[in-house]
Amino acid sequence: MAFIEVKNLILEFAKYDDAGKPVSSKRALDGVSLDIEKGSFVAVVGMNGSGKSTLAKCLNGLLLPTEGSVTVDGMSTADDEHIWDIRSRVGMVFQNPDNQLVSSIVEDDVAFGPENLGIEPDEIRRRVDDALRKVGMYDKKDKGAHMLSGGQKQRIAIAGAVAMRPDCIVFDEPTAMLDPAGRKSVMEIIEELNSEGITVVLITHFMEEALEADRVIVLRTGQLLADRSPKELFADAELVREAGLEMPPVIELRDRLGLDKSIMSKDELVDACLL
Amino acid sequence: MSIIETKDLTYVYNPEMPGETRALDAVSFSVEEPCIIGIIGHTGSGKSTLLQHLNGLIKPSSGDVYIGGECITDGRKNLADVRRKIGLVFQYPEYQLFDETVAGDVVFGPKNLGIADDEVDDRVRRAIEMVGLDYDEVAEMSPFELSGGMKRRAAIAGVIAMEPEILMLDEPTAGLDPAAHKDIIDMIKKVQSEMNLLIIFVSHNMSDIAELSDRVFVMKDGRIVMDGSPEDVFSRGDELREMGLSVPPAKEIAGRIKERAPKFESKALSIEGLAEDIQKFRNIKEKA
Ligand SMILES: Nc1ncnc2c1ncn2[C@@H]1O[C@H](COP(=O)(O)OP(=O)(O)OP(=O)(O)O)[C@@H](O)[C@H]1O
Ligand SMILES: Nc1ncnc2c1ncn2[C@@H]1O[C@H](COP(=O)(O)OP(=O)(O)OP(=O)(O)O)[C@@H](O)[C@H]1O
Ligand SMILES: [Mg+2]
Numbered sequence A: 001m002a003f004i005e006v007k008n009l010i011l012e013f014a015k016y017d018d019a020g021k022p023v024s025s026k027r028a029l030d031g032v033s034l035d036i037e038k039g040s041f042v043a044v045v046g047m048n049g050s051g052k053s054t055l056a057k058c059l060n061g062l063l064l065p066t067e068g069s070v071t072v073d074g075m076s077t078a079d080d081e082h083i084w085d086i087r088s089r090v091g092m093v094f095q096n097p098d099n100q101l102v103s104s105i106v107e108d109d110v111a112f113g114p115e116n117l118g119i120e121p122d123e124i125r126r127r128v129d130d131a132l133r134k135v136g137m138y139d140k141k142d143k144g145a146h147m148l149s150g151g152q153k154q155r156i157a158i159a160g161a162v163a164m165r166p167d168c169i170v171f172d173e174p175t176a177m178l179d180p181a182g183r184k185s186v187m188e189i190i191e192e193l194n195s196e197g198i199t200v201v202l203i204t205h206f207m208e209e210a211l212e213a214d215r216v217i218v219l220r221t222g223q224l225l226a227d228r229s230p231k232e233l234f235a236d237a238e239l240v241r242e243a244g245l246e247m248p249p250v251i252e253l254r255d256r257l258g259l260d261k262s263i264m265s266k267d268e269l270v271d272a273c274l275l
Numbered sequence B: 001m002s003i004i005e006t007k008d009l010t011y012v013y014n015p016e017m018p019g020e021t022r023a024l025d026a027v028s029f030s031v032e033e034p035c036i037i038g039i040i041g042h043t044g045s046g047k048s049t050l051l052q053h054l055n056g057l058i059k060p061s062s063g064d065v066y067i068g069g070e071c072i073t074d075g076r077k078n079l080a081d082v083r084r085k086i087g088l089v090f091q092y093p094e095y096q097l098f099d100e101t102v103a104g105d106v107v108f109g110p111k112n113l114g115i116a117d118d119e120v121d122d123r124v125r126r127a128i129e130m131v132g133l134d135y136d137e138v139a140e141m142s143p144f145e146l147s148g149g150m151k152r153r154a155a156i157a158g159v160i161a162m163e164p165e166i167l168m169l170d171e172p173t174a175g176l177d178p179a180a181h182k183d184i185i186d187m188i189k190k191v192q193s194e195m196n197l198l199i200i201f202v203s204h205n206m207s208d209i210a211e212l213s214d215r216v217f218v219m220k221d222g223r224i225v226m227d228g229s230p231e232d233v234f235s236r237g238d239e240l241r242e243m244g245l246s247v248p249p250a251k252e253i254a255g256r257i258k259e260r261a262p263k264f265e266s267k268a269l270s271i272e273g274l275a276e277d278i279q280k281f282r283n284i285k286e287k288a
């Protein structure tokens, strides 16, 4: 059994008229099935409105299936009994660093989640310190959150998720609003968390970020268009175009130069150019 | 005469209170010709604050803004007139779409200007077509039925319909999928060349800045610390990285090649241009 199993997932948003009567519905996910193995790094890509954020919210029960099922470690998200357990195992980090921080002081913000789980103060202290060290923000723990740059705020949001000691963190476009240095540091933290065993689901419009994943899931109009390694995905120009995606810069350059399709990184590319 | 000019523009949020922040610190620049200006800077460097000064949304703590030679910050100018001439598209403008139809949203601005109805209809049609949407297809649709990229374009059309003399966009491509992203880039180029206006845009995407800008401002801690062509600015990669910025991927890869092959030269900012330069370099090597 995979850590997260999504089976024939259909998610419909109901539309209501002014009197609150449902008049129609919008199918945001249309029969999606996939497995996410423990410890893996999965990227989710696809056009605006393809269903990425909706899928993310289904993974920890923020949205419940209209049909089909989502299970985390064997527990169904539709099962009321397990919902808090599931939410503590699958954390979320969203796009906008400004909307995510709930406290004005950094360490209080990171402590918010564990406090809500009813964990005892000593243990919370330990978790908060650990999480802040992990994202490189320990020395800012008693600073006001408003004093931080966007990239720093995003790292605090990640620390908040890490302090829950989750098995998995779902990142929904975590770098979209950051400057290049902020993007780089957030990506490094994501990779480090993954190397320490945390399962990572990364939703992104940046193809060079998807390149870092073990596997890329491509959604189109609520359906699974592809589920394969970055190497296989970016070898298929036709599919990339069909999905409304683009090649990462390294791959685009590789293909323009007619270099070997096994080249996936800047280092390999530079080597090949100098041969 | 300059199209737009600032002199020692300075702005402090929350003066003499906790959280006092000097967001702009003696910013001076002048633009003489319609062109595209790209602004980059670390988060919190003052980019959005600067744009809001340029169309009179924020009054400076000190210093002045001149539009077409006229001072807009001395308190004598009607700021409603200024805002009409200088369109500002906020970050994630699609959140501000509110009408039941796309046409209704786009018509809102020009109608408030008191323009005759048939002229308004013309403008709305022109603006919607200018941003690359099909008027007959989308005019009566609800903005909520549009894709992310289409919503962004509809929101931009609302500002273009005011027929501004200067168009400013804050992070126009953030959060868009690659196809929509490319559409918006192409749209900005088209609007600039067809309307021949000054466009000022802010972005964290170095490739967009390189592709679109005739001139780049680099902001750091409330100041403009570089002002030059994209080629000039992006040739100063070490300084940019020092302030939390970077260079476009093509430039970065070129730098790595040059580290190992000092004879390699490329000024290219695009992958396409870099590919050509590498090809030439390899041909020369082969002959040698
Ligand atoms: N709360 C909601 N009510 C109604 N429809 C919704 C709601 N949330 C999303 N949708 C619709 O569901 C579809 C999928 O939306 P979703 O936000 O999952 O897309 P996405 O892939 O995350 O897009 P983006 O790249 O723009 O973030 C879209 O058509 C969207 O309009
Ligand atoms: N309403 C406000 N009240 C107090 N301080 C503010 C306010 N808005 C911005 N600031 C501060 O002013 C400085 C400049 O902010 P601004 O939003 O102009 O930066 P920016 O370059 O647009 O950043 P980003 O890339 O994150 O959008 C920052 O230090 C910011 O925290
Ligand atoms: Mg989304």
Ligand SMILES: [Mg+2]
Pocket (backbone or CB within 6 Å): B047, B048, B049, B170
């Ligand atoms: Mg800003």
